Amino acid sequence: MSALVASAALAPAVLLASPAFAADAKAPAVSAPDAGSKTADEQAVADREEILRLMEAKGAGSSVKERGTKAIDGGPAAMRKFIEEGQYEARFEDDRVRVAQIASVGGRSVGEAARRALNVGTRESVKEFLEVGQFKARLDDYRVETLRIMHKGGPSVHEAGSAALNANTLDALEQFIKVGQFKARNVDNRVAVTTLINDGGPKVRAAGIKALLGTPEDVQAFLDKGQFEARKLDEADAAAAKDKDKDKGKGKDSGKKDEADASKGTATGTGKGTGTVTTDAGSKPVTAVAVDGQAPASAGSSLASTGAGSALPWAAGGTAVALAGGAGLVVAARRRRV
Structure with missing residues (x-):
C-alpha cells in the first residue's frame, strides 16, 4: 500500500482542547502491492516509513507506539498487518484511555458523559464523545462553575460572570474561570480595602495603604489576615490611652483631697483665745490656750455660773487664786482704816 493511501486512513486524536478522533469502526481494505510495481524489499521499506510516521503523529498514544515498534521488529509481514488492522485496534485503546483522562480532569457533566461512552464501549460512542460530547x-x-464563582464574588466578579454566561461559549466561560474572575476579584478587593481604611484606626489605615500599593496577593492577604492583626493593635492602643486618662483623673482627685485635708488641719490646729473673768475685785482678762486640739472659748464669753461649760479646769483654778488675792487686799485695807 502506498504512503498516500495509509495517510488517508489515519484519523488524528487530540486531547481536551482539540477534537479527538477515534478510529473508524472498520479498517478500509488495503490491496496488496502489485508484484510488478514494487518488490518485497521496497514494500517493506515503505511500510516501515509509514509506521514511523503514525507513531510520531500528533496525538499518537502509547498503544500505537508500542504496537508499531513491535511490528517493525517483527518484519515485513508484521508491519503489513499493523498497517491493515493493528493501527486501528491500537488507536481505539488509546482513545479509551484518553476518554478516561478527560473524565478525571473534567467536571461532573464531563465525567458522566465519559462514563456513558465507555460503558457503550464501541468505536462510535468513544469517537462521538471525543469529537462532540466532551465539549457539550x-x-x-x-x-x-461560573455561577459558583459569582455567588462568592463581589459586584465586579458578578458583572464579569454574567457577561461570560450571556456569551455562552466555551472560550468566554473558560476565559472568565481562568483569568477574568481574578481580575474582577482584585477590583472588588481594592474597594473593600478602601472601605476598611476609611473606617479603621491608625494601624488599619497604614496596613491597608501598604497593601494597596502592593500586588493583588498583598491586597488579598490584608483582607484575609492583615486587617484583623492591625485592628488588634488599634484596640490595644485605645485601651492603653484609656487607662492613662484614668490615671490622670485619679491624680487630680488625690490633689484635691490633700488640699481639703490641709484646710481642715488649719481650722482645727492649736490656737489661743482670750476672755474676761469677773470677780469681787473687778474684771481681769484671762488668756485661754487650747489643749489636745480643743478650741478655746471665744473672746468675750463669760464663764458659766456653775463653773462648767467651755471654761477649762485651769481657768477655774486661776479664778480662785484671783479671788483669794482680792479678798486679802480688802482685809488689809480695812485693818489700816482701824
Whole structure:
C-alpha cells in the first residue's frame, strides 16, 4: 500500500482542547502491492516509513507506539498487518484511555458523559464523545462553575460572570474561570480595602495603604489576615490611652483631697483665745490656750455660773487664786482704816 493511501486512513486524536478522533469502526481494505510495481524489499521499506510516521503523529498514544515498534521488529509481514488492522485496534485503546483522562480532569457533566461512552464501549460512542460530547458537557460544567464563582464574588466578579454566561461559549466561560474572575476579584478587593481604611484606626489605615500599593496577593492577604492583626493593635492602643486618662483623673482627685485635708488641719490646729473673768475685785482678762486640739472659748464669753461649760479646769483654778488675792487686799485695807 502506498504512503498516500495509509495517510488517508489515519484519523488524528487530540486531547481536551482539540477534537479527538477515534478510529473508524472498520479498517478500509488495503490491496496488496502489485508484484510488478514494487518488490518485497521496497514494500517493506515503505511500510516501515509509514509506521514511523503514525507513531510520531500528533496525538499518537502509547498503544500505537508500542504496537508499531513491535511490528517493525517483527518484519515485513508484521508491519503489513499493523498497517491493515493493528493501527486501528491500537488507536481505539488509546482513545479509551484518553476518554478516561478527560473524565478525571473534567467536571461532573464531563465525567458522566465519559462514563456513558465507555460503558457503550464501541468505536462510535468513544469517537462521538471525543469529537462532540466532551465539549457539550464541558460547557455545562463551566456554566455551573461560573455561577459558583459569582455567588462568592463581589459586584465586579458578578458583572464579569454574567457577561461570560450571556456569551455562552466555551472560550468566554473558560476565559472568565481562568483569568477574568481574578481580575474582577482584585477590583472588588481594592474597594473593600478602601472601605476598611476609611473606617479603621491608625494601624488599619497604614496596613491597608501598604497593601494597596502592593500586588493583588498583598491586597488579598490584608483582607484575609492583615486587617484583623492591625485592628488588634488599634484596640490595644485605645485601651492603653484609656487607662492613662484614668490615671490622670485619679491624680487630680488625690490633689484635691490633700488640699481639703490641709484646710481642715488649719481650722482645727492649736490656737489661743482670750476672755474676761469677773470677780469681787473687778474684771481681769484671762488668756485661754487650747489643749489636745480643743478650741478655746471665744473672746468675750463669760464663764458659766456653775463653773462648767467651755471654761477649762485651769481657768477655774486661776479664778480662785484671783479671788483669794482680792479678798486679802480688802482685809488689809480695812485693818489700816482701824
